Amino acid sequence: MVQADARRIHAPEAEHGVKNPYLIGAKVYLRPLEPEDAVPLSAWLNDPAVGEIMGIRRPSHEESARRFLAKSAKDPRQVGFGIALRRDDRLVGTTVLHHISHQRRSAALGVAVGAPAVRGRGVGTEAVRLLLGYAFETLNLNRVWLHVVASNEAARRVYANLGFVHEGTLREEAWSAGRYENVLVMGLLRGEWEARSGR
Amino acid sequence: MNRPFRVGRTVYLRSIGREDTADYQAWMNDVDVWRHLQFNRPVTREEESRFVERAMAMDDPAEINFAIVRRRGDLLLGATGLHGIDMVRRSAGFGIQIGRKAEWGKGYGTEASALVVDYAFRDLNLNRVWLHVFEFNERGIRAYERIGFKREAVLRQECFRDGRYYDVHVMGILRREWSRRTRAASTRRKRSTG
Numbered sequence: 001m002v003q004a005d006a007r008r009i010h011a012p013e014a015e016h017g018v019k020n021p022y023l024i025g026a027k028v029y030l031r032p033l034e035p036e037d038a039v040p041l042s043a044w045l046n047d048p049a050v051g052e053i054m055g056i057r058r059p060s061h062e063e064s065a066r067r068f069l070a071k072s073a074k075d076p077r078q079v080g081f082g083i084a085l086r087r088d089d090r091l092v093g094t095t096v097l098h099h100i101s102h103q104r105r106s107a108a109l110g111v112a113v114g115a116p117a118v119r120g121r122g123v124g125t126e127a128v129r130l131l132l133g134y135a136f137e138t139l140n141l142n143r144v145w146l147h148v149v150a151s152n153e154a155a156r157r158v159y160a161n162l163g164f165v166h167e168g169t170l171r172e173e174a175w176s177a178g179r180y181e182n183v184l185v186m187g188l189l190r191g192e193w194e195a196r197s198g199r
Numbered sequence: 200m201n202r203p204f205r206v207g208r209t210v211y212l213r214s215i216g217r218e219d220t221a222d223y224q225a226w227m228n229d230v231d232v233w234r235h236l237q238f239n240r241p242v243t244r245e246e247e248s249r250f251v252e253r254a255m256a257m258d259d260p261a262e263i264n265f266a267i268v269r270r271r272g273d274l275l276l277g278a279t280g281l282h283g284i285d286m287v288r289r290s291a292g293f294g295i296q297i298g299r300k301a302e303w304g305k306g307y308g309t310e311a312s313a314l315v316v317d318y319a320f321r322d323l324n325l326n327r328v329w330l331h332v333f334e335f336n337e338r339g340i341r342a343y344e345r346i347g348f349k350r351e352a353v354l355r356q357e358c359f360r361d362g363r364y365y366d367v368h369v370m371g372i373l374r375r376e377w378s379r380r381t382r383a384a385s386t387r388r389k390r391s392t393g
Contacts, residue, residue, distance in 0.1 A: 057287060103239050104359040142364070143356050168352020171371055172327050175288045180326065185352045185369065 030081035038065035044114030105142035226298025
């Protein structure tokens with residue numbers, strides 16, 4: 001289901017042009033993150049809704065975002081992508097596999113759709129589906145897991161629809177908007193992914 | 200006792216020192232010890248020294264390590280500590296290894312764990328302490344339950360040992376649960392002395 005055909009999204013009229021599509025879906029594609037992406041990334045990190053997901057509670061500057069990107073790119077335990085719209089090549093978010101362990105073939109998944117205008121339109125769902133295909137089919141992982149705060153019902157629905165199983169609840173593990181919140185652990189095993197994608 | 204920091208009935212916690220390096224290295228290469236930890240590679244003297252130097256420097260605010268020492272004979276038993284300390288969420292991960300196998304099954308690990316949890320709530324003002332334990336570590340799970348940890352999640356197939364996958368259990372204890380236990384314990388003590 002993961003295709004890497006750059007011609008399919010070639011759009012000469014787009015303002016920024018095609019930017020190294022790596023994993024291509026129907027509405028979005030995932031591409032490498034570049035230093036200049038620090039500008040939009042920094043703006044998203046200053047939005048409490050995004051900063052909280054990423055565990056960042058300090059004001060962000062382009063410079064700190066640039067360093068964050070450079071550090072992440074060098075870390076062998078993570079692979080991060082920008083989420084871009086095929087329609088206009090606009091970067092609208094990021095998604096990442098982190099805590100990658102090749103010994104237990106496991107990784108954690110994170111996604112943040114930063115551009116408010118495109119939230120709730122299936123952009124994150126499609127990006128996660130592309131990243132799961134990469135995790136299981138390219139990296140040969142056995143397990144992908146994630147943390148989500150209990151009150152984020154929209155995200156929980158998205159993950160459940162993708163096949164993630166609720167594995168347990170970490171009591172009061174998050175501090176969000178002035179109070180403690182439970183955090184759900186959700187996991188997806190290779191066999192479950194294959195059954196759903198009809199392999 | 201040498202550099203005692205928190206003292207229990209039979210064991211005490213102290214800062215880790217260079218004199219501990221050789222024992223720690225030997226234990227981290229003992230399969231009976233490392234099969235219960237997320238370690239999969241041989242540990243060289245240099246790597247173990249790096250851990251000891253880091254522990255001695257105490258300059259990582261997210262991590263605190265202790266040596267566990269038996270009071271009788273001042274005998275080094277293992278190491279324990281908190282990692283991933285987050286002072287906004289007031290949460291930390293807990294870890295322990297008793298490397299001296301001759302001293303297994305005597306309750307030293309349980310007592311050392313209780314000392315660390317007590318330190319986390321009383322001194323660091325944390326709200327939550329959590330840990331990961333492999334499903335086949337039944338002695339560990341029993342000890343953590345005795346201290347008051349509750350099972351919160353089962354991470355399916357998050358551990359690979361002896362050619363197959365195992366589940367990892369997440370256990371957690373909250374501050375209010377700990378206070379209730381210590382209150383109950385001090386009431387018991389008062390009754391038995393009165």
